[in-house]
Amino acid sequence: MRLRIQGVGKEFAGRDTHRSFAALDDVNLDVREGELLTLVGPSGCGKSTLLDLIAGLAAPTTGRILLDGVPLDGPGLDRGIVLQQYALFPWRTALSNIEFALEGRAATKRERAELARGYLDLVGLGEFGDRYPHELSLGMPQRVAIARSLAADPAVLLLDEPFAALDAGTRESLQVELARVWEKTGTTVLFATRSVDEAVYLGRRVAVMTSRPGRIGRPVEVDLGPREGDLRGGSRFGEYRHEVWRLLRSDVDQKAPVAS
């Protein structure tokens, strides 16, 4: 499904003043059907605010958001969201967490268990279905959280810095895993991150968000083919990384005080 963000602004009430503060201003972005688009920007630029608006958890102050041409009106099962702090039910096993997302989709318990097993296999955790969240390690809970969101069969999957809390090695292997899952499912994905590397590795297009207020320029097309092998060490990866870094940097330069 195609997601269109049109002239979106979001203002919050200032903490100590009567003046409002613009977290987002005139944000325009199209996420194409079946594409994995990454949104990269510094801390506080408004990535989570934008994802919350798309999830329908808050309403934009100006502009509108459309899913296949239909304006959004609140939250819906057509949008799944995975956050940095995964939110699995601690009293349910990995399999049962996924089954929960299938309650609206599969009529019988048996059907749900079968489908849930398929999603666990998809994220490479077929053998861990009986484990409880506290028994899972090294990024496994995030993989279950992704499987659970996919199980609800959302039109758009929103990922808000899902790997930010992980160590570097685990983070890289989850990126590889997500790239593989996305290639297999073709789900429309919007992935927010602060990491330029992560944005370039995962994104078929990378949208750079600048801050105060958050704005998005024209996304960079990343033509690196399937994400396999030592892609990150290659010169083309380095070129894309530099281009995205330069776009982020130009925002910092504009805002930095002039050096004397």
Ligand SMILES: Nc1ncnc2c1ncn2[C@@H]1O[C@H](COP(=O)(O)OP(=O)(O)OP(=O)(O)O)[C@@H](O)[C@H]1O
């Ligand atoms: N409910 C709120 N009320 C007031 N200000 C808010 C609210 N939510 C976010 N903000 C402010 O809006 C700006 C954007 O915040 P947001 O969390 O969207 O940024 P972010 O890019 O996701 O940051 P990070 O990468 O650190 O998660 C920040 O200045 C933040 O303090």
